[in-house]
Every structure is written in structure tokens, then in C-alpha cells.
Amino acid sequence: MYVNYMEAIRKRYENLGYQSYRWFVAENAPAWSAVQKPLSKSKLGLLSTSGAYALGQMAYHYKDDSSIREIPIGTPTHEIRFSHITENYLVSPRKDPNCILPIETLKSLAKKGVIGSLASTAISCMGGTYSQRKVREEIAPSILEKFMRDDIDCALLVGM
Template sequence: MELSRKAIPYTPNDKPLHETTIMIVSTSGVHLTDQEPYNTDPSEGDATYRVIPGDVDPKDLTVTHSAPKDHYNTDYPKEDINCVFPIDRLREMVDDGDLGGVAEKHITMMGYSMRLNKINKETIPALVKEVVRSKADAVLLTAG
């Protein structure tokens, strides 16, 4: 199978999970209720991302997304944010001793955007810098 130039090669992690700190990176459109919502106008799109603090209260999170409701129904994550942004599940794993930690920050964006050139050239490099600067050992990718 031929890989795309944009494919990320598999990178094994030798650190045991109970010593690993996880960062969530999501295209589900999650953001803090006091952050600017994502632009849902399909003619404009949104190539921005939001940084979510690691100690966030899940009640302070919501979802803004422009994908059609039959593609991604945001009613469900608004009822339980953990179905797309599993912050409580990660914290439970830490409490149970199965996971080393939850990162100090997480990153989200709206995955349904036609601004792919801008996302590839600007958003993703900026997002990658945020991940690299974090103290996370691994990233959990989620989508809406």
C-alpha cells in the first residue's frame, strides 16, 4: 500500500500506558462555552483551532460544527461531551492507575471545512507546534 505524502508514519511508543500522558486532539468542533464558536458558514469555512485547558470542567464545553446533521449530529456530544472529547474517561483511567496523566492542554478544531489548503499550510503546522511543546507523550485523536 502506498502512503500519501501527508501520511504520518506509525511511531511505536515504548512507554507503558500507566506512565503515559495523553493529549486529546479532536476535529469534533468542541470548544469552551466562552470561546468564539467555529464559523459554520460553508462558504467561508473555519481553519482555526482552540486550546482547551487540561483541567477543564466538561460542563464548560460545547460543540459548534457545520457538518450536516445526518453526517454529525451534535446533539449527542452536547448531552455527553465524552463521546467526542473523552476527558472524564481519561481522568478515570488516571485515577485507576491505568494512565499516567492527562495533558495540561488539548486541541480541537472543526473537521468539516473546505479550506483544506489553509488547514494543511497554516493550521496543522501551528497545531503540531502546540502538540510538540506540550508535555504529552501521546495524542488521542477523535472526530465528530
């Protein structure tokens, strides 16, 4: 099934009362940061923009929620929940959370030595945030702070 994502998002935001969305255009390319050590010796952080949260944590608000959730890596799969502005994309993740928050796969790769280790928590945010300012000034710094606190060598972003 083909989904015209840009048009679908534009209509979704209009239905929520927002002005026509201006897609972000970076003035400069981000600085390249080469990997400093092999993945087998690296600590990996996991970031998902799926609106995932663990049972007992607060769900995301559909309208510009700029908060993040830290989901302990040991959280059982059946305790992973999702709330996101694009509810129709959550059918598969609700059946198998690992398709968008691949904790079990990454734990398996760490056990096999492909990954040195995993951060103790995965980070999730609601990736459909309308405000570019909130992403730049709130969400991104919160994620960076958490990854730095956990001494992450590299991160896997699983976008929604």
C-alpha cells in the first residue's frame, strides 16, 4: 500500500488546527562523526520516535508532546505501549513492539558479541512533533543529555 506521507501529515496537522506545515530545511549539513571503536566494543543507545512507553509510564499527548520516555531494557515486550499522532501506523508495533522498538533483537546481538553492550534504557519520543523549535531546543538536547549520561558510543535511531 502506497501512502503519500507528506500529504497525509499536512492534512493531519490541518485537521488539528495547525497552519500549513513548513518542512525543515537545514542550513548546513550536520558534522560528520566517525565511529571511534568497533561495534563489538561499543555501548549502543536505542532511540525510537514511535511514541513507545512502558506500562505505568504516562502516554504521550498527540499535540506537540516534547517529552521523552526512558524504557528499561528489561521491560517485557507485553508491557510496551504506544501513543502517537499517527495512530494508523501503530497496528504492527502493537502486535510486535520489536518491529519499531527492537530491544529483543539488540539484546540478542549483544549476547552474540556483535554489540559490546546496550544502554540500560531505550529512549522514545513522539516523533510527530509539529514544532521544529521544540525538537531543536527540547527533544534533541534531552536525548543527547541522556545518551551522554549513559556514556553511549553510538546510537540506533528507529524512526516512525
